Amino acid sequence: MEDGNRATIMITNDDGIDAPGLRALVQVLVSTNRYNVQVCAPDSEKSGFSHSITWLHPISAKKVDIDGATVFAVSGTPADCTSLGISKALFPTVADLVVSGINMGSNCGYHMLVAFLFADMRTVAGAREAFFNDIPSISVSLDWVKGKSSHNDFILAAQACIPIIDAVIVEIKKKSYVQGCFLNIDVPVNVANHKGYKLTRQGKSFHKRGFRQVTSETETQGRKMTSAMTMDVDTAAPIETDTSSISPKHLLFRREVSEAQHDNDDTDYKFLQEGYITVTPLAALSRAEVDCHAYFKDWLPSVSESASAL
Incomplete structure (x- = not known):
């Protein structure tokens, strides 16, 4: 990405191309008119695929119409979608940032790792695949509660994450963005009245x-x-x-x-339940390196200051 050019953000997910979380995220990103938006997501909901990849047979990609974005629905897994999307085989340019989500359900604590064999980890897998390929990435989840949450909460969650996405892009343009981790964001149930951003560590819930x-x-x-x-x-x-x-x-x-x-330390699950948008640096299969956490400790407060100045 050259200075002055619009950054490119690629969106993926695990719930499929028609999922309300993905559609909300694309809609909000397009509405900012600041980014080129690519979408490479599964053509249907992919339960239990975790970080699996398709190896023995080809996968198909079909063009889908979503206003303001270049979109493909792919027959493969979430990891396949990220890998294909950043390969230059599908899009002419590699995205500057990959965002996976917005997932219907939180991703906190050890459940994030155990879910490697179940479902929620698929959202994190989309971001992790980009991390494996040295592309900055973010996974986003909404703490969805049946009977209480609504599809409009996905719009609010996307809007709440825009300042973080904007700030990450600024650091990428400056070539000062930290290496060695990706970000996992969890948005609370009452997103309309969230308490702000909170840098957290992966807990043991x-x-x-x-x-x-x-x-x-x-x-x-x-x-x-x-x-x-x-x-x-x-x-x-x-x-x-x-x-x-x-x-x-x-x-x-x-x-x-x-x-x-659930643990009661200063961790992702605890602060999410208290109403914060939790921001947790992660590495491959463990907590992020100490220097990553130190970096975001100084960086995250500036996001709120920048957002309030807009």
Whole structure:
């Protein structure tokens, strides 16, 4: 990116090209009239793919019309979408920043890592794939509560994140943006009345998951059904378990959440529940390096000052 040129931001996600979180983020970014907006996202919701990639067969990309942006829906995983989008095989230029989201559901604590095998980690995986390729990236999630949150909250969440995105682009243009981490942002339920930005560390909040053996009676009932539906407590999408081919000789187990554990330290989950927009530097599979956290400690307050001056 040369000085004076508009920066390019690529949007991806895990919930699919039609997800309200992605559409809201694109709409708000386009409305700023400051960026070239690219979108490379799954053509449908991709549950449980985590950071998996497609290797053995080609993936397809279809042009989609979204005003103000160049958009493709891709048949691959979230990691595939990011990798394809920054490869120059799909877009003529590589984005200056990749933003993954906005996810319907928070990504905090150890749950972020455990979800590598489940669903929420897919949003973080989109940003992590860019990080693996030395492209600055951000993952954004909204602490969605069924019956309380609405699709308009995605618009508010996107607007609340614009000052951070703007500030990151400024640092990228100056070539002073920190290396060695990417940002994970969680927006609280009451986004309209959030308390501001809070630099946090990845905590230890965690939903313990176990297994319960299904009784023979339940197993018999399950075989009569086309599929059994189970719901991960932290995701909006159901996980289908096909039981039609299970014989009586097999043992059948169902995954369940046994216990929720949350730490009370100054961490992402704690401050998110208090109403802050949490900003957490992350590395590959662990907390970000100490110097990354020190960098953002001085940098984040300036974002609020810049936003209030607009």
